Amino acid sequence: MRSIPFVKLQGSGNDFILLEPNSRSRIPMSKPFIEKICDRRFGVGADGVLLMEASQKADVRMRIFNADGSEAEMCGNGARCLALYFFHSSGRKAFSIETGAGLLAASITEDGIKIRMTDPKDIRLDLCVKAAGKEYNVDFVDTGVPHAVIEVSDVAKVPVTRLGRLLRSHDIFSPAGTNVDFIQRQADGSVNIRTYERGVEDETLACGTGSVAAAVISVINHEGCGTKPHMKHRVCVKTKSGDVLCVYFTMSKKKIFDVWLEGQARVVFRGKYLSG
Template structure:
C-alpha cells in the first residue's frame, strides 16, 4: 500500500494538515480530502488543509481548503505555516514569495517566527448598520485577502460568537459568498483583543490571521490604534500586525504595507493511504 506524507502544523492555534503536492500525488477530491481529514475526534482534525504546489511565477503555490471543503483565497496563519514548511523542506530560502488566491504573498522566516507581507486591503466600508434579528449592530468591513466584518465589542468576553457570528456571516449584506466575522476590543493604542467566527470552519477559531489584520485595519482607520498592533487571540497567542497610514488620507488605500507576524510550528508528521482521497466520504466510513 502506498502512503502520502503529511505534516500537522499550527500557528496561533489555527491548525492545518500540510501536503507537499508539487508532484501532484493528490490529483483531485481536495474538498472531500479536507472534509475527511479535518473532522475532529473522527480523523486527524484541523481547521483546513494546505497543498504546496509548483509555481512558474513564485517559489511555490499555496492552496487552502477549509474544513467544510470550501476553498479560500487566503489564510494568514495558513500562509505562515506554509512559509515555515517551505523553508524546512528546502522549497525556498528564509525569504520567499508564493502564490495564493488573493495574490502574491511575501514571507520571511526567523526561527519559528514568520512574518508575511499581505496584499493591499480593499472593499473598505466603515460603520454600516445591520439589522440582526431585533437589533441593529454597527459593522465595518474590509477584504484583507478574504472578506471580514469587524465589530467593536467592549464586552467581547460575553459575546455569543456562535450565534451572532453566524447571523452576520450569512447576512444579505455579504451575499453570496458570506464573510468572516471579527469581534474586537481595543485595550490601548497598541493592543487589541479579538475573537473570530471563521467562514469555512463555521465556528469560532482560536485565531484568524487575516482577521487580526482586518481588526487592525478598521481600528487603525478609526485612529484607535497605531502600528505595530498586538492582537490577543482566543487561544491566548499574540500576533503582531504592522501597517503604514496614507499621509494624504488616500481613500482608495488609506492603510497599506500590511504585515502579519507570529510563531508557527510543526505538531507531528504522519502518512495516509494513497487511496484515501478517492474513498466514499473521503474514507471516513467503511
C-alpha cells in the same frame, strides 16, 4: 486503501494539514475528502488543508481549503505555516508565495514567520446590519478574504458562534459571505480578537487575515485615516489561543499598504492518513 503522508502545523492555534507534495498524485482533492481529513473525531482534525505547488509567478504557490471543503483565496496563518514548511524543506529565509488573493512575501525572523499581506481593500465603515431583531454597527474590509469587524466592550462575553453564524451569511455580504471578527481595543492600542471563520463555520483559535482586519479597523476608528502622509503603525492582536500576532502597516489618507503579519508557527507532527 491509500496511505497519504501529511504534516500537521499550527499558527497561533489555527491548525492545518499540509499534504506532502510528493503524495499529491494519489490524493482525490474532493469536498468529501477534505471534510473527512479535517474532522476532529474521524480524521486528522484541522481548520483547513494546505497544498504547496509550483508557481510561475513566485517561489511557491499556496492553495488553502477550508474544513467544509471550500477553497479560499487566502489565509494569513495558513501562509505562515506553509512558509515554515518551505523554509524547513529549502533552507531559504526569504521567498515569495502565490495565492488566490495575490503575491505575498515571506521571511523567517527571530520572532517567527513574517508575511507581507495583500493591501486591504473595499473598506466600508459604519454599516448597519440587522440580525435576530437587533442592529449591529459593522465595519468591513477585505484583507485577502472578506471580514466584518464589530467592536465590543468585552469580547469574552460575545456568543461568537451563534452571532457569527447569523452575520456570516447576511444579505449585505452576499454572495460570498464573510468572516466575522469581534474586537476589543485596549488602552495601549492593542486589540483582543475572537473570530468566526467562514468555511470552518465555527470560532477558531486565531485568524491571520482577521487580525489584520482588526488592526486596520481599530486604527481607522480610533486614530483616523492618516493625519500624516505615511503613518506607520504596529498593532498587537491577542487571539483566542492567547498567542499574540503583530500587524504592521503604513497608512495615508487614501490607502493602507505595506502590511505585514508576524507570529509563531510550529510543526506539530507528521503522519500518514489512510483514505479509502
